[in-house]
Each structure stands twice: as structure tokens, then as C-alpha cells.
Amino acid sequence: MTSDTPKTAKTKISRTTKAAASRAGGFVASARDLAGQVGAVSATIAETLPDAADAVKGSARDAYRTVDTMPKSQQKTLTRASLGIGAALFILGAPRLLTLLAFLPAIVVAGLRLKRHTA
Numbered sequence: 001m002t003s004d005t006p007k008t009a010k011t012k013i014s015r016t017t018k019a020a021a022s023r024a025g026g027f028v029a030s031a032r033d034l035a036g037q038v039g040a041v042s043a044t045i046a047e048t049l050p051d052a053a054d055a056v057k058g059s060a061r062d063a064y065r066t067v068d069t070m071p072k073s074q075q076k077t078l079t080r081a082s083l084g085i086g087a088a089l090f091i092l093g094a095p096r097l098l099t100l101l102a103f104l105p106a107i108v109v110a111g112l113r114l115k116r117h118t119a
Contacts, residue, residue, distance in 0.1 A: 075109050082106035
């Protein structure tokens, strides 16, 4: 058996406590750095989000106008293709976002037809 003197045991505990405190200090500093980086990225996203929303809005309006000017036969073909692809993706278990995007042209054409009938 080894016997540690009380002084040696206290020294070991003191070193261990100091090492743990040093590691905790490093962890806190890393967390602060990470929080600063997250804040910077959030600010960048907040600055660019309105521009991105405007770009998406403009693209959606252009697509709406394009579909609106199509002949009815092309609108029917677009709707049928969209419904077929969307149904196939749904049955095959594709991700929901992909399935929704496949149905999107059919939804746009249906919205146009509803708008014409209610007007």
C-alpha cells in the first residue's frame, strides 16, 4: 500500500482543482467566442433576408405571369405533369418539400383558374 502524507494529498487536490478551473475557464472563453460568432452570423442573415425575400417575390410574380399567358392546353399539360410527378414522389416516399415543389405548378394553375372564375 502506498501512503500519501496529508500534505501530498492536499497538493494533488490543489493541482487537480486548478487544472479543472483552468479547463472551465477555457470552456467559458470558447462559449463566449462561439456566441460572438453566432451573433455576427445572425446580423448578416438579418441584413440579407429582406433582399432575398424581394428576389423570391419577384421570381414568383414572373412565374405567375408566365403561367397566366400560357394557352389553356399548355396549362392542362403542366397541371397533369405536375400532378403525376407529385403523386409518384408521394407514393415513393420522397421528402415532403420535394413533393410539395412537384405539386406547385398544379397549385399555381388551380389558383389562376379560381381567380378567373371568381372575377
